[in-house]
Amino acid sequence: MYTIVLATQKGGSGKSTLAIGLAVAAQQAGHNVRVIETDRQGTLSNWQVRRNLAEPIVEAVYDAKMIEPRLEALARGGVTVTIIDTASGINAATTAAIRHCDLCLVPARPSVADIEATAPTLSVIRAWRKAFAFVLNQTPIRGGQRISEATSSLDESAPRDIAEVLAQPYINMRNDHQDALAAGQGVTEFDPSGKSAQELRSLWRWTISKLAGDLVMQEANELKGASELMDVEFPIMLQPPAEQAEASVSRAYPTWADSNASWETGF
Numbered sequence: 498m499y500t501i502v503l504a505t506q507k508g509g510s511g512k513s514t515l516a517i518g519l520a521v522a523a524q525q526a527g528h529n530v531r532v533i534e535t536d537r538q539g540t541l542s543n544w545q546v547r548r549n550l551a552e553p554i555v556e557a558v559y560d561a562k563m564i565e566p567r568l569e570a571l572a573r574g575g576v577t578v579t580i581i582d583t584a585s586g587i588n589a590a591t592t593a594a595i596r597h598c599d600l601c602l603v604p605a606r607p608s609v610a611d612i613e614a615t616a617p618t619l620s621v622i623r624a625w626r627k628a629f630a631f632v633l634n635q636t637p638i639r640g641g642q643r644i645s646e647a648t649s650s651l652d653e654s655a656p657r658d659i660a661e662v663l664a665q666p667y668i669n670m671r672n673d674h675q676d677a678l679a680a681g682q683g684v685t686e687f688d689p690s691g692k693s694a695q696e697l698r699s700l701w702r703w704t705i706s707k708l709a710g711d712l713v714m715q716e717a718n719e720l721k722g723a724s725e726l727m728d729v730e731f732p733i734m735l736q737p738p739a740e741q742a743e744a745s746v747s748r749a750y751p752t753w754a755d756s757n758a759s760w761e762t763g764f
């Protein structure tokens with residue numbers, strides 16, 4: 498089973514919207530999908546109430562200790578993809594979800610504020626040495642070409658690890674996402690031939706390719722005897738003081754904000 502977490506500090510960046518969009522796209526691609534909601538705000542539970550279909554099942558798991566056993570049970574029960582939607586910020590449930598995931602997707606609107614706000618989340622991701630990718634969301638449609646140029650220039654000039662962790666494609670801002678949410682649908686159900694649907698299907702394909710590729714690498718490393726043990730002093734407690742989490746990020750882990758790459762370039 499693949500476990501994918503949507504997480505970032507910043508509210509409103511699109512965690513729930515992308516969790517729904519990806520869950521439905523994965524289901525349409527033939528996966529047995531389960532969605533876990535750790536955010537008491539209940540965006541996904543409310544979405545499922547509006548939905549006339551049982552699948553994908555959304556289950557609320559608020560207790561951080563229950564995440565791991567729940568994932569194990571789902572894997573045993575034949576679920577092939579679990580997508581976890583988390584609350585803004587970092588809390589115990591988000592930390593546990595990241596700890597037990599295969600891939601963490603970090604949505605960010607193409608603004609410096611959103612990208613800088615990913616730092617605490619990246620700190621947890623890096624501490625657990627998890628694969629991750631940024632998903633540029635709510636990108637302006639007319640800025641598409643310019644954003645595309647910006648991401649291309651990142652490929653050329655940014656440190657490799659930054660360029661390699663940008664999910665493709667970026668997701669444009671369109672009413673479809675809000676209308677699908679309101680209708681209890683995934684965007685690929687709402688208007689299957691629409692551009693938002695195409696983007697979400699492509700994002701799912703990118704995601705599953707990344708997962709498959711990373712797991713192959715991981716297995717190869719395990720065969721080579723590479724240690725799974727973390728050599729970092731584990732800085733993330735289940736509920737770290739906010740200032741400690743922030744301090745550990747700014748000192749220990751570079752982020753986009755620390756790099757020379759400017760996301761304003763070309764926008």
Ligand SMILES: Nc1ncnc2c1ncn2[C@@H]1O[C@H](COP(=O)(O)OP(=O)(O)OP(=O)(O)O)[C@@H](O)[C@H]1O
Pocket residue numbers: 507508509510511512513514515536538540583584585634635636668669670671672674675678
């Ligand atoms: N690509 C998009 N195009 C248009 N609207 C979008 C897009 N992505 C998200 N939205 C809208 O932006 C708002 C915030 O999105 P969403 O609720 O998914 O963010 P979130 O990160 O889950 O927020 P929170 O931190 O509050 O849980 C919603 O109204 C949603 O419909």
Ligand SMILES: [Mg+2]
Pocket residue numbers: 512513514536538540582583584
């Ligand atoms: Mg949400």
